[in-house]
Amino acid sequence: MDSGREDEGMVKLRFCPNSNDLLYPKEDRERQKLVYVCRNCDYLIDADSDCVYRNSIAHTSDEVTTVIQDVRTDPTLPRSNDARCSKCGHREAVFFSLTTTDGMSLFFQCVSCAYKWKDTGSAVEES
Numbered sequence: 001m002d003s004g005r006e007d008e009g010m011v012k013l014r015f016c017p018n019s020n021d022l023l024y025p026k027e028d029r030e031r032q033k034l035v036y037v038c039r040n041c042d043y044l045i046d047a048d049s050d051c052v053y054r055n056s057i058a059h060t061s062d063e064v065t066t067v068i069q070d071v072r073t074d075p076t077l078p079r080s081n082d083a084r085c086s087k088c089g090h091r092e093a094v095f096f097s098l099t100t101t102d103g104m105s106l107f108f109q110c111v112s113c114a115y116k117w118k119d120t121g122s123a124v125e126e127s
Ligand SMILES: [Zn+2]
Pocket: 016, 017, 018, 019, 020, 021, 038, 039, 040, 041, 042, 043
Protein backbone atom coordinates (compact mmCIF):
# COMPACT_ATOMS: atom_id res chain seq x y z
CA MET A 1 0.00 0.00 0.00
CA ASP A 2 2.44 2.65 1.17
CA SER A 3 5.75 0.93 0.74
CA GLY A 4 7.66 4.16 1.10
CA ARG A 5 7.10 4.39 4.82
CA GLU A 6 9.71 2.94 7.15
CA ASP A 7 8.40 0.93 10.04
CA GLU A 8 11.55 -0.36 11.70
CA GLY A 9 10.35 0.76 15.10
CA MET A 10 7.64 -1.88 15.11
CA VAL A 11 9.60 -4.84 13.85
CA LYS A 12 12.61 -6.70 15.08
CA LEU A 13 15.80 -5.69 13.34
CA ARG A 14 17.47 -8.39 11.30
CA PHE A 15 20.75 -8.35 9.49
CA CYS A 16 21.96 -10.02 6.34
CA PRO A 17 24.49 -12.81 7.08
CA ASN A 18 26.23 -12.12 3.77
CA SER A 19 26.69 -8.38 3.70
CA ASN A 20 25.70 -7.42 7.26
CA ASP A 21 23.13 -4.97 5.97
CA LEU A 22 19.86 -4.25 7.70
CA LEU A 23 17.07 -6.39 6.30
CA TYR A 24 13.83 -4.69 5.38
CA PRO A 25 10.39 -6.21 5.91
CA LYS A 26 8.49 -6.71 2.72
CA GLU A 27 5.26 -8.44 1.84
CA ASP A 28 5.52 -11.30 -0.57
CA ARG A 29 2.15 -10.92 -2.21
CA GLU A 30 2.24 -14.19 -4.10
CA ARG A 31 2.73 -16.26 -0.98
CA GLN A 32 0.87 -13.85 1.34
CA LYS A 33 3.83 -13.88 3.69
CA LEU A 34 6.08 -11.34 5.28
CA VAL A 35 9.71 -11.67 4.29
CA TYR A 36 12.88 -9.79 5.08
CA VAL A 37 15.06 -8.72 2.21
CA CYS A 38 18.56 -7.32 1.86
CA ARG A 39 18.95 -4.32 -0.42
CA ASN A 40 22.58 -5.11 -1.11
CA CYS A 41 22.40 -8.72 -2.19
CA ASP A 42 19.57 -11.12 -2.96
CA TYR A 43 19.28 -12.51 0.56
CA LEU A 44 15.70 -13.13 1.64
CA ILE A 45 14.18 -14.94 4.61
CA ASP A 46 10.67 -15.61 5.80
CA ALA A 47 9.72 -13.74 8.92
CA ASP A 48 9.10 -15.94 11.94
CA SER A 49 6.14 -13.93 13.06
CA ASP A 50 4.39 -11.71 10.62
CA CYS A 51 1.60 -10.48 12.85
CA VAL A 52 3.05 -7.14 13.92
CA TYR A 53 3.57 -5.73 10.49
CA ARG A 54 0.52 -7.14 8.78
CA ASN A 55 -1.95 -6.41 11.53
CA SER A 56 -0.92 -2.79 11.59
CA ILE A 57 -1.93 -2.52 7.96
CA ALA A 58 -5.14 -4.50 8.20
CA HIS A 59 -6.53 -2.65 11.20
CA THR A 60 -5.97 0.87 9.98
CA SER A 61 -9.60 1.84 9.59
CA ASP A 62 -10.58 0.45 12.97
CA GLU A 63 -7.93 2.48 14.73
CA VAL A 64 -8.97 5.66 13.02
CA THR A 65 -12.58 5.15 14.01
CA THR A 66 -11.80 4.77 17.68
CA VAL A 67 -9.46 7.75 17.80
CA ILE A 68 -11.74 10.37 16.32
CA GLN A 69 -14.17 11.92 18.76
CA ASP A 70 -16.74 14.60 18.13
CA VAL A 71 -14.40 17.57 17.74
CA ARG A 72 -16.90 20.22 16.68
CA THR A 73 -16.80 22.01 20.01
CA ASP A 74 -13.03 21.92 20.38
CA PRO A 75 -11.93 25.60 20.26
CA THR A 76 -8.29 24.72 19.69
CA LEU A 77 -8.89 23.19 16.29
CA PRO A 78 -8.83 25.23 13.09
CA ARG A 79 -11.91 25.58 10.91
CA SER A 80 -12.25 25.71 7.19
CA ASN A 81 -14.94 27.58 5.29
CA ASP A 82 -13.83 25.94 2.13
CA ALA A 83 -14.80 22.39 2.94
CA ARG A 84 -17.90 20.81 1.59
CA CYS A 85 -19.73 18.19 3.57
CA SER A 86 -20.85 15.51 1.16
CA LYS A 87 -23.72 14.62 3.45
CA CYS A 88 -25.46 17.91 4.12
CA GLY A 89 -23.60 20.35 1.87
CA HIS A 90 -22.46 22.57 4.74
CA ARG A 91 -19.25 24.45 4.05
CA GLU A 92 -17.75 24.91 7.48
CA ALA A 93 -15.76 22.06 8.94
CA VAL A 94 -13.29 21.50 11.74
CA PHE A 95 -10.10 19.90 10.54
CA PHE A 96 -7.06 18.30 12.12
CA SER A 97 -4.24 15.98 11.23
CA LEU A 98 -3.78 12.59 12.73
CA THR A 99 -1.00 10.08 12.42
CA THR A 100 -2.37 6.65 11.73
CA THR A 101 -0.69 3.49 10.55
CA ASP A 102 -1.25 4.86 7.07
CA GLY A 103 0.88 7.86 7.89
CA MET A 104 -0.29 11.42 8.32
CA SER A 105 -3.84 12.16 7.26
CA LEU A 106 -6.05 15.20 7.38
CA PHE A 107 -9.53 14.73 8.80
CA PHE A 108 -12.57 16.96 8.54
CA GLN A 109 -15.74 17.08 10.57
CA CYS A 110 -18.79 18.99 9.43
CA VAL A 111 -19.88 21.46 12.12
CA SER A 112 -23.48 21.08 11.05
CA CYS A 113 -24.15 17.36 10.94
CA ALA A 114 -20.94 15.94 12.49
CA TYR A 115 -20.13 13.90 9.40
CA LYS A 116 -16.43 13.00 9.27
CA TRP A 117 -14.21 12.42 6.29
CA LYS A 118 -10.59 12.22 5.28
CA ASP A 119 -8.87 14.58 2.89
CA THR A 120 -8.79 11.70 0.45
CA GLY A 121 -12.57 11.99 0.29
CA SER A 122 -13.33 8.72 2.03
CA ALA A 123 -15.84 8.75 4.83
CA VAL A 124 -14.91 7.86 8.38
CA GLU A 125 -17.70 5.58 9.49
CA GLU A 126 -18.65 4.93 13.05
CA SER A 127 -19.64 1.40 13.75
ZN1 LIG B 1 23.09 -8.77 1.91
